Amino acid sequence: MKTALVTGSSGLIGSEMVSFLDERGWRVHGVDNNMRRDFFGEHGDTTWNLERLRRETRRFEHHDLDVRDRAGIARLVAQTRPQLIVHAAAQPSHDLAAQRPFDDFEVNAVGTLNLLEAARAHAPETPFVFLSTNKVYGDAPNELELVELETRYDYADPARREGIDETCRVDESTHSLFGASKLAADVLTQEYGRYFGMPTVCLRGGCLTGPNHSGAELHGFLAYLARALRDGLPYRIYGYKGKQVRDNIHSYDVCTAIMAFADEPRPAAVYNLGGGRANSISMLEAIARLEELYGGKLETEYVEEPRRGDHVCYISDLRRFRGDYPGWELRYSLEDILAELVGERVEAPA
Numbered sequence: 001m002k003t004a005l006v007t008g009s010s011g012l013i014g015s016e017m018v019s020f021l022d023e024r025g026w027r028v029h030g031v032d033n034n035m036r037r038d039f040f041g042e043h044g045d046t047t048w049n050l051e052r053l054r055r056e057t058r059r060f061e062h063h064d065l066d067v068r069d070r071a072g073i074a075r076l077v078a079q080t081r082p083q084l085i086v087h088a089a090a091q092p093s094h095d096l097a098a099q100r101p102f103d104d105f106e107v108n109a110v111g112t113l114n115l116l117e118a119a120r121a122h123a124p125e126t127p128f129v130f131l132s133t134n135k136v137y138g139d140a141p142n143e144l145e146l147v148e149l150e151t152r153y154d155y156a157d158p159a160r161r162e163g164i165d166e167t168c169r170v171d172e173s174t175h176s177l178f179g180a181s182k183l184a185a186d187v188l189t190q191e192y193g194r195y196f197g198m199p200t201v202c203l204r205g206g207c208l209t210g211p212n213h214s215g216a217e218l219h220g221f222l223a224y225l226a227r228a229l230r231d232g233l234p235y236r237i238y239g240y241k242g243k244q245v246r247d248n249i250h251s252y253d254v255c256t257a258i259m260a261f262a263d264e265p266r267p268a269a270v271y272n273l274g275g276g277r278a279n280s281i282s283m284l285e286a287i288a289r290l291e292e293l294y295g296g297k298l299e300t301e302y303v304e305e306p307r308r309g310d311h312v313c314y315i316s317d318l319r320r321f322r323g324d325y326p327g328w329e330l331r332y333s334l335e336d337i338l339a340e341l342v343g344e345r346v347e348a349p350a
């Protein structure tokens, strides 16, 4: 039986990965200390998701372990010798990073180094998947010329239609402290691939979403929007007239991308991974569509000042990943994602 180690296993991506692997006969060791609750308060509490995993899986073992615990992480990797490592534990918010810079860096950058070093010592042949972020580019994507359409911004140059690719520069731009700590982890992950020849990959996520997101105002765009509509909470739009664009990918499709890499790993690989143009939506469009689906009206408040360094229009160019893994395809359309968020069950095709 194959064994995997998944960090952040009570979070959106980690928990989807646990279920995905468990269904396919893997033994999965999950690492999560519910730090999301500490970061975001009650809305961020992931206990419900851990309990769900315990109910629904067969070979999942949970470890209430902090990725900052270097010795504990090394011990766990030595004991379990996993054939796949998926590192999805993180402090994921810009705003929170500014309030708690040391926690942010220690979890995101040092936590990743702890895992990489444990993998080098005890499982150097094992595919190592790091969930990185498009924030490694800072706000450099905002330098592209844009056109303002009725409900969204878009790229002015038709040659840019597919969006931002991996050659976008990563320095001399505003990242937020979160983007900086993730970039440190991203470069470290690449270096363990290049310098030590380990099969590492950085998947630079767009908006990752799905039903198992403990949506909080500071993190989880669509999940929190859906929650605000359902619970009648006011929703704040930060700048750009609400025309900022995000591309959304379902957590299931992130798992299939991870498995595509795990089956055919390449050292020091870097890919942008999002929903691409087909799954892109602006804030205004998302609000309108979710209001339609819920049959309600969202109470919005417009804040003139955008979040610092926030992308105006970000669409992930998926061509590099698709080129290397032509068998991979998105199973969840944007409509599927939205329908699921409002409570309709959307089955992932087998």
Ligand SMILES: NC(=O)c1ccc[n+]([C@@H]2O[C@H](COP(=O)([O-])OP(=O)(O)OC[C@H]3O[C@@H](n4cnc5c(N)ncnc54)[C@H](O)[C@@H]3O)[C@@H](O)[C@H]2O)c1
Pocket (backbone or CB within 6 Å): 007, 008, 009, 010, 011, 012, 013, 014, 031, 032, 033, 034, 035, 036, 037, 046, 065, 066, 067, 068, 087, 088, 089, 090, 091, 092, 107, 111, 131, 132, 133, 134, 182, 204, 205, 206, 207, 208, 209, 213, 214, 220
């Ligand atoms: N959700 C997105 O839109 C998005 C976009 C781009 C990149 N990413 C990246 O993908 C990864 C997964 O994101 P997610 O949306 O599943 O986040 P999440 O917050 O839902 O899950 C992260 C999990 O990590 C756990 N965690 C935090 N600190 C920990 C620590 N010190 N030790 C152990 N566990 C800890 C949290 O409790 C949480 O359950 C993160 O690295 C994130 O930066 C996410």
